[in-house]
Amino acid sequence: MLEILLDATVRAGTPILFATLGAIINERAGIINLGIEGLMLIGALAGFAATQASGSLLIGVLAAFVAALLAGSIHAFITVPLRGNQIVSGLALTMFGIGITALFGRSMVGLTISGFERVAIPGLSQLPIIGKAFFNQDLLIYFSFLLVVAIGFFFYRTRWGLALRTVGENPAAADTCGVPVTLARFLAVTIGSGIVGIGGAYLSLATTPMWIENMTAGRGWIAVALVIFASWSSYRALAGAYLFGGITAMQLRFQAMGTTVSVHILQMMPYFFTILVLVISTIRLQKGSSQQPENLGQPYDREDRK
Amino acid sequence: MKLVTEKRPMTSRLFRFSAPIVSILVALFVAGFLLLAAGVNPAQAYLEMLQESLGSTYGLSETLVKTTPLIFASLGVSLAFRMQLWNIGAEGQIYMGACGATAVALFSGIESHFLMITAMFLAAFLFGGLWAGVAGVLRARWQVNEVIVTLLMNYIAILGVDYLIYGPWKDPKGFNFPLTAQFSEAARLTEFFDTRFHSGFFLALFCALIMYLFMERTVWGYEIKVIGNNPKAARYAGMRTGLAIFFVLFLSGAIAGIAGFSEVAGLQHRLQHGISPGYGYTAIIIAWLAKRSAIGVVIVSFLMGVLLVGGDSLQLSWQLPVAFVYAFQGLILFFLLASDFFVHNRLKLVRGEHHA
Numbered sequence A: 001m002l003e004i005l006l007d008a009t010v011r012a013g014t015p016i017l018f019a020t021l022g023a024i025i026n027e028r029a030g031i032i033n034l035g036i037e038g039l040m041l042i043g044a045l046a047g048f049a050a051t052q053a054s055g056s057l058l059i060g061v062l063a064a065f066v067a068a069l070l071a072g073s074i075h076a077f078i079t080v081p082l083r084g085n086q087i088v089s090g091l092a093l094t095m096f097g098i099g100i101t102a103l104f105g106r107s108m109v110g111l112t113i114s115g116f117e118r119v120a121i122p123g124l125s126q127l128p129i130i131g132k133a134f135f136n137q138d139l140l141i142y143f144s145f146l147l148v149v150a151i152g153f154f155f156y157r158t159r160w161g162l163a164l165r166t167v168g169e170n171p172a173a174a175d176t177c178g179v180p181v182t183l184a185r186f187l188a189v190t191i192g193s194g195i196v197g198i199g200g201a202y203l204s205l206a207t208t209p210m211w212i213e214n215m216t217a218g219r220g221w222i223a224v225a226l227v228i229f230a231s232w233s234s235y236r237a238l239a240g241a242y243l244f245g246g247i248t249a250m251q252l253r254f255q256a257m258g259t260t261v262s263v264h265i266l267q268m269m270p271y272f273f274t275i276l277v278l279v280i281s282t283i284r285l286q287k288g289s290s291q292q293p294e295n296l297g298q299p300y301d302r303e304d305r306k
Numbered sequence B: 001m002k003l004v005t006e007k008r009p010m011t012s013r014l015f016r017f018s019a020p021i022v023s024i025l026v027a028l029f030v031a032g033f034l035l036l037a038a039g040v041n042p043a044q045a046y047l048e049m050l051q052e053s054l055g056s057t058y059g060l061s062e063t064l065v066k067t068t069p070l071i072f073a074s075l076g077v078s079l080a081f082r083m084q085l086w087n088i089g090a091e092g093q094i095y096m097g098a099c100g101a102t103a104v105a106l107f108s109g110i111e112s113h114f115l116m117i118t119a120m121f122l123a124a125f126l127f128g129g130l131w132a133g134v135a136g137v138l139r140a141r142w143q144v145n146e147v148i149v150t151l152l153m154n155y156i157a158i159l160g161v162d163y164l165i166y167g168p169w170k171d172p173k174g175f176n177f178p179l180t181a182q183f184s185e186a187a188r189l190t191e192f193f194d195t196r197f198h199s200g201f202f203l204a205l206f207c208a209l210i211m212y213l214f215m216e217r218t219v220w221g222y223e224i225k226v227i228g229n230n231p232k233a234a235r236y237a238g239m240r241t242g243l244a245i246f247f248v249l250f251l252s253g254a255i256a257g258i259a260g261f262s263e264v265a266g267l268q269h270r271l272q273h274g275i276s277p278g279y280g281y282t283a284i285i286i287a288w289l290a291k292r293s294a295i296g297v298v299i300v301s302f303l304m305g306v307l308l309v310g311g312d313s314l315q316l317s318w319q320l321p322v323a324f325v326y327a328f329q330g331l332i333l334f335f336l337l338a339s340d341f342f343v344h345n346r347l348k349l350v351r352g353e354h355h356a
Helices: A002-028 A036-054 A057-079 A086-108 A128-137 A137-156 A159-169 A173-178 A183-209 A219-229 A234-257 A263-287 B014-037 B042-054 B057-082 B090-107 B113-142 B147-164 B200-217 B217-231 B229-234 B241-268 B279-289 B294-319 B324-344
Strands: B002-007 B345-350
Touching: A002 A036, A002 A128, A002 A137, A002 A159, A002 A183, A002 A219, A002 B090, A036 A057, A036 A086, A036 A137, A036 A219, A036 B345, A057 A086, A057 A159, A057 A183, A057 B090, A057 B324, A086 A128, A086 B014, A086 B279, A086 B324, A137 A159, A137 A234, A137 B090, A159 A173, A159 A183, A173 A183, A183 A219, A219 A234, A234 B147, A234 B200, A263 B217, B002 B042, B014 B042, B014 B324, B042 B057, B042 B294, B057 B090, B057 B200, B057 B217, B057 B241, B057 B294, B090 B113, B090 B147, B090 B241, B090 B279, B113 B147, B113 B241, B200 B241, B200 B294, B217 B241, B229 B241, B229 B345, B279 B294, B279 B324, B294 B324, B324 B345
Parallel strands: none
Antiparallel strands: B002 B345
């Protein structure tokens, strides 16, 4: 029972994990991206369509990454060189993503593919309780583990990671040190967006191997909230995403057991808990030393440098 | 030779006012390519959208029917904008407003038309206001990001209404459909000209007028603008910013909630699934396009009404998904944001090494 629940937790948490990681990369560079929901949908559709056409899941994942990266570059272009309002641009991206995937997804409705299958890691998958949940999963889940470590390593153990963090904390200082602020922000937004797209592709290639209009159902917004819970750290993002995976898994389990509690009330739980967690982590953020990038949401204009 | 940007010493009025119109036109142009890619002839589609939304009395009445909730919701969103607050939750507030109005209509037993409508209005106002007020308290007290809270509460509100109409409020004579019983005559707004056009529209115009007077002619409106522009200065001047944040978000949600009242009392005459097909999200664009002006909100709401009715007709004739309209709205916003840059900056070709 616990094993099954844990397994469902990881599977439900993975799309949110990718999305949160992508959002963290955006925000570390100082750019708020509220287009996560739209980017996930674009990734989900592009991933499904490419897999459908090519028969290769790898090409599907790459297509999801590239499509979301391109869509994210609109946000990057508006917010970085043009210094436009980040909140409005992000909302526009979400709307654009919902609309365009509805339009081009029409021809994909009802088609099927064979999605990601489980690959057991010899030895580790035999571990009691956690073995099945973490080491008898599909390749995208293993990739998400790698990504968590890689992003953590990048930001805290490499020169480039430090440069990117400085761009988010104090772009004027970074500029003075010769860091190309505009380029760094542009790359962070686009690559971050691409990773969000892989999260969307997880839904259409692994969770349920098909395309359903608006299939993200608010997961992108949960990811935006989780960035704050995660204090902009990839490791804490993992914890946050699985926390929500757990709530989703339990909610599905309750439904399957046929409780008398209304389905609609159960479905509210992930959103409700996200708000709760957001409130708690915001309060905690103010008490301790804040991890929030100092310049988050602020456009950078060299001419305004003081 | 190098292309550089520089700030315009001053921005021309013509530029500022034409920017939204140019953005809409460019978005139409780009969306044309999307339509083409989806196998739809854009010229034909646009012509059809105009004909269906403006070309007949029925079309025009349907456009005004959709303009009505958009005006309410956008007034609410734009009020919050004035104080640099982001109410992305108008959609949920519409649902909660509808919920409050429905509770009164179904269970109060009031017989007088005037009393019933007033009570429904107040309930919607209160429900929408309290729903947004949650985000207001969290923001004012602990600086919790109101964008995420208001947005996530949309999902909760919509599921909450689903719970009611699939459960305790389901019409026992409704053949198990997820909807409430029909409202009595006392709980319905007046309809005109044998169309679905109802008096909610005039209430919306009235609301816009009140909002204009509130912002431009009262001390409260003045304080909201000051706090929005410079919270520090406002605090020095002794304004209670925390209270103002709650108050503005409450009022913002309350006005959006009236849209819910107007939809159930004027149009649906019952509470059912999908009473708002995203009016609350469209409202964000309208508020942004209207640049904080109440009159602007009315004009842009009408334009979006045209777009929504036109979009509905494309759904019927070309089997386009309704959500396609969102792609369009996203594009308008993108181009508007980009045009803002060129209103304040200009491109210049510079010779040689020296540039800003």
